[in-house]
Amino acid sequence: MKKKLIIITGPTASGKSGTAVKLAKKTDGEIISADSMQVYRHLNIGSAKITDSEMCGIKHHLIDILEPEEEFNVYRFKELAARACDEIYACGKLPIIAGGTGFYIQALLYDVDFEEKEGDGGYRAELDRLLKEKGAGYLYKMLRETDPGYADIVHENNVRRVMRALEYHHDTGELLSEHNRIQREKTSDYDFRYFVLNMPREELYKRIDERVDIMFEQGLCDEVRALKERGLNTGHTSMQGIGYRELLSYFDGEISLSDAKELIKKNSRHYAKRQLTWFRHEKDVIMINKEEFQYDDEKIIGFILGKL
Numbered sequence: 669m670k671k672k673l674i675i676i677t678g679p680t681a682s683g684k685s686g687t688a689v690k691l692a693k694k695t696d697g698e699i700i701s702a703d704s705m706q707v708y709r710h711l712n713i714g715s716a717k718i719t720d721s722e723m724c725g726i727k728h729h730l731i732d733i734l735e736p737e738e739e740f741n742v743y744r745f746k747e748l749a750a751r752a753c754d755e756i757y758a759c760g761k762l763p764i765i766a767g768g769t770g771f772y773i774q775a776l777l778y779d780v781d782f783e784e785k786e787g788d789g790g791y792r793a794e795l796d797r798l799l800k801e802k803g804a805g806y807l808y809k810m811l812r813e814t815d816p817g818y819a820d821i822v823h824e825n826n827v828r829r830v831m832r833a834l835e836y837h838h839d840t841g842e843l844l845s846e847h848n849r850i851q852r853e854k855t856s857d858y859d860f861r862y863f864v865l866n867m868p869r870e871e872l873y874k875r876i877d878e879r880v881d882i883m884f885e886q887g888l889c890d891e892v893r894a895l896k897e898r899g900l901n902t903g904h905t906s907m908q909g910i911g912y913r914e915l916l917s918y919f920d921g922e923i924s925l926s927d928a929k930e931l932i933k934k935n936s937r938h939y940a941k942r943q944l945t946w947f948r949h950e951k952d953v954i955m956i957n958k959e960e961f962q963y964d965d966e967k968i969i970g971f972i973l974g975k976l
Contacts, residue, residue, distance in 0.1 A: 678865030702767030714911035817845030
């Protein structure tokens with residue numbers, strides 16, 4: 669029999685962490701974070717990392733397990749998350765995936781094939797040259813022309829993913845967006861319920877802007893300054909997250925602090941839009957429009973429990 673798995677996801681600032689904790693208390697569950705930044709130690713404010721008090725005694729996995737100099741990607745997430753699921757099942761509990769990185773969730777659910785053939789080193793060198801000479805925006809334009817479907821779900825500053833998609837097309841003649849669509853058609857080994865928290869865009873954007881203001885009040889600048897003094901830069905995966913790369917640009921004298929703050933808000937809103945685009949293309953998702961529940965967590969939890 670397939671083992672049960674619950675996913676609580678949605679765009680940034682939609683309340684995933686709190687909902688997952690309340691659900692875990694009702695179902696004797698443990699939570700596995702599907703967040704590409706909360707996995708890192710010392711990235712607390714900018715990643716909106718859940719605090720010990722907010723965990724309410726619920727065990728969380730894949731939070732604070734790596735140093736910010738280390739690499740983290742979908743391959744590593746898939747391996748660690750599957751292992752965490754096995755540990756939770758062994759304890760007789762229910763795993764709950766909580767986080768907004770849709771690609772990570774898809775990888776775990778459908779055992780996505782990431783086997784990569786040896787690429788064309790010459791083409792990678794060419795992309796590196798174009799990046800240095802013409803910038804990330806130029807590579808993103810190439811991707812937009814080559815694979816617009818994939819460009820819709822990746823930010824132009826995420827150079828690693830942009831280059832991977834261009835390389836994939838160059839090496840195989842196929843589109844990475846189409847590859848992902850085929851992978852979605854796989855049957856999952858889990859008996860899962862996939863819930864996506866959502867709300868009207870105006871409300872979501874308002875919450876995003878307010879959360880960024882709170883991050884600055886909590887000391888986001890000091891957090892990023894300490895990471896920069898530690899030797900971290902935008903070449904590190906951990907520093908490519910929204911909030912970190914913009915403030916690094918500020919500390920490097922490229923933009924003003926007020927511009928950095930507004931850019932964080934803008935990029936967060938754009939990221940939320942891309943997240944929703946991703947989730948709407950996933951199969952078997954259950955959309956939870958929070959306004960239909962009057963934003964009442966207890967009503968939302970009751971609805972989720974009724975679907976399990």
